[in-house]
Amino acid sequence: MKSDLSLSENYTITETLADLEPGDQAVIRDFTSSDDSLIRFRELGMLPGTPVSLIRRAPLGDPLELSVRGSLLSVRAHEAKLIEIEPRPCLA
Numbered sequence: 001m002k003s004d005l006s007l008s009e010n011y012t013i014t015e016t017l018a019d020l021e022p023g024d025q026a027v028i029r030d031f032t033s034s035d036d037s038l039i040r041f042r043e044l045g046m047l048p049g050t051p052v053s054l055i056r057r058a059p060l061g062d063p064l065e066l067s068v069r070g071s072l073l074s075v076r077a078h079e080a081k082l083i084e085i086e087p088r089p090c091l092a
Contacts, residue, residue, distance in 0.1 A: 014086060017064065017080035020054040026085035027051050033082045039084070045069045051088070 003069065007047055020026060028050045031038050046052070055065040064079040075083075 013045070015085050017054070017066070017075065017083045017085055018077055020085070020087075021066075022054055022056050022075060025051065025053040025088040029084040029086050031083055035079070037076075037079050038082060041073075041075070041079070044071070044073060046073075046083070052085070061075060 015026075016032075017026070028046055028048050030048055031042075041087050050068060053067045055067055063074040064077065064080055066073045066075055
């Protein structure tokens with residue numbers, strides 16, 4: 001019996017900064033919220049099109065340490081879930 005549930009060909013899974021593993025690189029695509037804390041990240045240079053890489057996570061997974069434009073930034077996990085990314089292959 002064929003299931004009525006099927007995924008659309010146009011269905012895409014949106015990845016966020018929270019999905020990165022240490023060493024992963026990505027490009028910021030968009031912000032999914034206009035939360036005030038995200039304004040701070042924009043002011044620090046985290047704009048759409050900006051490359052980022054995850055350096056490490058704290059032992060309990062929060063916060064995340066990111067390398068952005070030559071600076072290291074700490075981002076809370078709940079904020080990282082609001083920042084959409086396009087993953088990039090590692091060039092190491």
